[in-house]
Each structure stands twice: as structure tokens, then as C-alpha cells.
Amino acid sequence: MPNASARFSRDFQLFFGGQLLSNLGNSVTLFLLPLVVFVLTGSALSLSITTAAEFTPYLLLGLIIGAYVDRLPRRQLMIAADVARGVAIISIPLLATAGDLHVWWIYVVGFISSTLSIFFSNAEFAAIPSLVGRDDLVTANGRVSAAYAGSGVAGPLLAGGLLAALHPTAVLYVDAASFLVSAVTLAFIRTPFDAEPHERRRLRDDVVEGLRFVLHHPVLRSISLMMALINFFSTSVVYGQLVFFAKRRLSASDGEVGLMYAAGSLGVVLVGLLAGRLRRRVSFGRAALGGLFVAGALVAAMASTNVFWIGAALWLAAAGTGQLLDINTMSLRQAVTPPELMGRVLSIASVLAWSAIPLGSLLGGLVITTTGNVAAVYAACGLIQMALAALFYLGPLGHAERYEAFAGPRGATPALIAVGSGERPQTDIGQAPVMSTAAGVLPRADGQAPGSTVDM
Secondary structure, rough: OOOOOOOOOHHHHHHHHHHHHHHHHHHHHHHHHHHHHHHHHHOOOHHHHHHHHHHHHHHHHHHHHHHHOOOOOHHHHHHHHHHHHHHHHHHHHHHHHHOOOOOHHHHHHHHHHHHHHHHHHHHHHHHHHHHHHHHHHHHHHHHHHHHHHHHHHHHHHHOOOHOOOHHHHHHHHHHHHHHHHHHHHHHOOOOOOOOOOOOOOHHHHHHHHHHHHHHHHHHHHHHHOOOOHHHHHHHHHHHHHHHHHHHOOOOOOOOHHHHHHHHHHHHHHHHHHHHHHHHHHOOOHHHHHHHHHHHHHHHHHHHOOOOOHHHHHHHHHHHHHHHHHHHHHHHHHHOOOOOHHHHHHHHHHHHHHHHHHHHHHHHHHHHHHHHHHHHHHHHHHHHHHHHHHHHHOHHHHHHHHHHHEEEOOOOOOOOEOOOOOOOOOOOOOOOOOOOEEEEEEOOOOOOOOOEOOOOO
């Protein structure tokens, strides 16, 4: 693993720049697709089906894709996924121009694009530790999160400006072009992303090995359970119905909906830039779960207003504080995972955490459609999120620093050594000394988003 700082690594900067432009295009699509579905149907249920279609691949294919990512050349895989995602996105404006665009095709594109994104994000998860030194993981992930969110501010604003002259579907050409930029920058990176070659085994054995690693680690196991509950009861509804909430509760125009998305991304930018500094001053539990608790309170408060600018300000703060969970848990997973398990650990974590989103999204859409009260649903989501943050703080996640995880030989269960409750490890998560493993060298472990997503 390179020792160069994330600040000075040429390959990290190249990777960072390409993904920044790619995420600018993604943020345009993130805003436009729900808007296009709303324009076509005006239905909360249709919006929930869109969200379900985008997350169902994690449930059906996540484990298998994760195992394949650890077997295939990761950089070539990321380039191929970029090209294929560009083709999928560009089909929407092409069909719209031909007058043959139907809402069901948007569901299909969401499913295909999400499947390709699993390949890409799993490989990206493994790429960042290869590009930065182990001491820079939290800082690098915070900067990546902040920069990506910055593109999330610019993307909806850019899309809003283009909507004055173009049909919403035509603006999707921006996202399609951004995937090409990402593919080109990846092709120029010299640092290898791949793990050390290892003996090929049955795919089932690789999946089982990854599952054993996640499920036997108390912190990783707790994170997966917590995220599944949060995604089912809160995230799937709050994010999936944001267009509906802004339109119905806040009486927002199309441009103001774009500002709503931009406000949430701005909140992530501000918090992402401070994440590394904050993490050095407070424990994992206080940073991650405290942010989650505050975010839930802000969502509940947002449900109480029908004034657009107040709602946008509350959403900015909620999205920002909630991002603390994603940044810290992502860094934690990268620190604990041996290189040859990177793809599987992320895919398993995603399957365990995000499989709840399709059902939660559909249930939320049905409740909103039945009750006609999107504000009450948002308030309930916020309160449930607060309760879950407090509940999990009482378990391993509240004192993640008390665990030192040792990744043993292939197939072995991580051995956990509990530090005395009155002691604190000398280093923080993601910044501890390396330990020898069967795979080579591994940063010390502890106990996740998006990205969500962005995450999760």
C-alpha cells in the first residue's frame, strides 16, 4: 500500500478528478429521473417503484457480484461498467426524442444502471485504500464524500438551468458524457487496484468466506443490522419521496426541487470536509450515531413546516449530519478488510443493509398514497431513526474502539480482543499500525454508505 498522502498522490488526484466529474453527471440524473417519473405519473407509488428497481439488484445479485469483483481486474471492470452505464442512461433521451419513452423503461434503466454500479462501487471501495496511505483513509473518504456532494450541489443547479431550454430527458446526455470522462481517467492510473493473486475456488466458497468475515465481527455485524433497519424505516422513504415531499408539502417548483437536492448535497460537503478532524476528537459512536440521531431529529422537524426555505435549510442540515455515519463506517470497513476480501465485504454489507430498501420504499409509497399525508410519514421516519441511533449506541457501535480485530488465515474467523473499558487504543479507527495477515499487510480494524449514496 502506498505511503503517499492522499493530498499528494498523483494517481489519487487523477482518480478523484475523474470521479468528481462523473458524479456531477450522476447528480444531474439523481435529480432528473424522479422528476421525469413525477411528470409522467404524478404518483408517489411510481416514485417508490423507481427506488425499488434501483435497489433490487443488491438483493438479487450483490453477493455474486462482490465475489466476481475480487476475481476480475478491477480497473478494467470499472471502465467497462462506466461505458455500459453511459449507454443505459443515453437510451432515455433517445427514446424520448422518438416519442416512445414509457415509465416502465425508466424502471428497467434504473435496474440495469444499479447492477453496473454494484460492480463499479465494489471495485472503487478496493481502489481507495490502494491509492492512499492507511493513515489517510478517513481524510480521503471525507474529501471524496465532500467533493462528490459538491457535485451534487452543482448538478441540480446545472440541470435546473438547462431545463429552461431543454426537455428534462435531454439533460441526461450530461450524465452519459460524464461516464466517458471517468473511463478515460481510470485508464491513465498506474497504481494497481487488484489484490494479490490467490488460488481460485468455487464461487460459493468465496461468498461464504466473505459472509463469515462480516457476520463474525461484532461491529460490522451491528452496522449491517442497523443500516437494514434505518433503510427500511427511514432512508428508503425520505430520499425516495423527496420530490413528492417538496412538490406536495412545500409547493416547490421544478427549479426549487433542484435547489432542495442541492441543499442536501451542500450539507454533505460541509460535513465531509470536517469529518476527519471531528473523528480525531470524538469516538466512532459519538460521531456516527450522534450524526444519525441529529439527522433524524431534523427530518422530523422538516415535516412540521410547509415553508420551502425552512424545509430546504433543515434538509441541508439533515443530509450533512447523516453523512457522518456513512463516512465513518466506510472508513472502518476499508480498515478492517483484507485486500482479497474487499469486493465481497462491500457487496455483503450492501446486501445486508440495502435489501430492505425496495420493500421499505414500496411500503412508504403505499402509506403516503393511502393516507395522503406525506408530512406525517416523514415525521415518523425521523423519530424512528432517532430511536434506532440511541438503541445501537448501547451496543458494540457505541464503543467500537474497544475492539481490536485480527484478520487471520483465509477462512478463519476474526479473533476479537476486548480492551478494558477504562482503556482507549493508542490510535483511532483507520489510523492504527499494520498487522501481518495471510494476504500480506492489513491496516488494523474496527468496525458502515452511497455512497450511497449514498450509502447506506
